[in-house]
Amino acid sequence: MTVTTPTRRGALGVIAAAAAAFTLGTPAHAQVDFSGQTIEWIIPFGTGGGSDTWARFNAPFLSKHLPGNPTVVVVNEPGGGSTRGTNLFTQRARPDGLTILGTSGSTQFPYLLGDPRVRYEYQDWSVVMVGPTGGVAYVSPSTGVESIDDVANLQGQRLVYASQGATSLDLVPMLAFKLLGLDVNYVFGFGGRGDGRLAFERGEVNIDYQTSSAFISNVTPLVDEGKAVPLMSWGVLDDDGNPQRDPTFPDLPILEEVYEMVHGEAPSGPMYDAYKAFNTAGFAAQKMVVLPEGASDELVETYRAAWRDVFADPDYQATFEDALGSYEQVTDRGADALFSAGTNIDPEVRSMVVDMLASEYNVRLGD
Template sequence: MKTITRRVALGVAAGAVALGLAWPAAAEADFAGKTIEWIIPFSAGGGSDTWARFNAPLLSKYLPGNPVVVVVNEPGGGSTKGTNLFAARAKPDGLTILGTSGSTQFPYLLGDPRVRYEYKDWKIAMAGPTGGAVYASPSLGLTGPQDIAKLKDKELVYASQGATSLDLVPLLGFRLMGFNVQHVFGFKGRGDGRLAFERGEVNIDYQTSSAYLKNVQPLVDAGQAVPLFSWGVLNEAGEVVRDPTFPDLPSFAEAYETLTGKAPSGPEYDAYFAFFTAGFPAQKMVFLPNGTPDDIVAAYQKAFEDMKADPDYQANAEAVLGTYEQVTGPLAQALFEKGTTIAPELRKQVVEMLGAEYGVKLGE
């Protein structure tokens, strides 16, 4: 597991490592008798919630003093509500941490007026690459990835957290594929989107890897969902390849080629690829607020590293999180910078498209 994901992560972060960035000094913080709130700005049941609830007890075990770590869901505003609360209220004492997703990064990248947070103010404790897989209802007449072309003449409905959330990746991807998709905005998390799928309110969905493994694979096994493709992962050359968590599923690039007979290219693909890169190689990140002392940051980084040697972590991480290694130090910093930076021209292209086609008005 570690070999695969470290190869993917190093493809993004090699420059940072080459700079010789140093590890923090040994931690001196002590959280004995304390309770730490881990803010997740999404509803329960989605990928971020699943990720945090898997990590929380292990983080408790390896932080100095073994504090209680409580996951607090603060959904709303495409994840901007809970993130704004963290930015405004979290004290630099190590007792409040934030778990972000691509859905938190994208509003920031796009200039969403709801954003009242600045990523550069925070200190990163850990970054977790992840992936995701798209699936559809068998009522559409599909039995597997080989039937994806049947979606071309279907009316598809997708439950979206909003055009500036991580759901921008499927919006751009489905549009590139030529699918006729109605994006229903306003859902508070991918978990809510999955529940809408289970109720038959939508007929196409995607979940990040942790939520897919936990909540969608049972639907697939029961014949209630048909997997179509994964978004894929980046190799060392920066190319999209199959996600090792879903080795039997084609990547987005493969699925596109099946549909069109050619590899994806052009300005629309460049925009899709930019947001895919910002959203998935560094999708899950853990932050401490501005002004947090170095010894507290070091304590968190060490705890996240130490827990990866824990037998419970090693036994269950792949089943829960997929084949992705959570990283700290220079790798985390490099992924953080990758996930919060986008070329101005690609940002402008997407902002204009969202305004013209979906009525989404964003700051310039």
């Protein structure tokens, strides 16, 4: 029994789930064949943004390496900070491999925080690929910091940060700064990191972070001119889920190292757990490709095999760095580790973060 026939469109998920149970344990040969079919890749964001570009870059490669070379189309379903399209996926997608979802940090965060608009459950899904990214925090030399060795100078200073919102990816730097004991005034309402960088260049803010590719093309020139000082990177996770220096920025320490420089001991405790969970969900495991609930092992293996072939494709290797930056997309074990680290949070850690957001930044996630 394979999941090939599109004529089962009328059938309900029950049958597909039965099929999944039936194929469980059979050897994972790629018997799935998508010839002549169309695969919808749901992207819960609008056209032109990071997630959209990421999916549109990957889609033709996926089409080339899936059995039967199906047409892979990117379907944008924006709204609700990506919760709408993702809810739609949960509600509608059947585990026939014809509908897949691409998530991003903004899909993971509301899930981890328990936003009332979230009606999806990551643990029901099967991850087939994870696309990591990284970020670098930097400060203005006006803070008296000329290199990371002066990080102690930041203590007791009033720093200003241009934020997109307390529940956006900016939650990661917020938690990092908190761990380092920095006194940061967050000014909200910025449209994107690009606007934040502009405020930094104007001298309105003196601490900022950018994702890796934006940092390289836009902040490195400032660093060379002596107008910005890189502080730390968010690091990457190895296959076992341990934080490591980011190979793109091998000279920059990661938060864990800076924490030791400041506090004289390795970070621990609920605040650090929160940082780890959100950092992974926001950067190391930022982009995920998942199959809906009930996808058979065979289907998952088919997709993972396709991604393995994509990563080995010389055309892909020649172009991906220009389009996506230097972070290797992963599948299989690496993807599992990132998925699990990026979609799980201790309930106590969660409620600590939610309480902090509510008491300090007036964030109400709804009731």
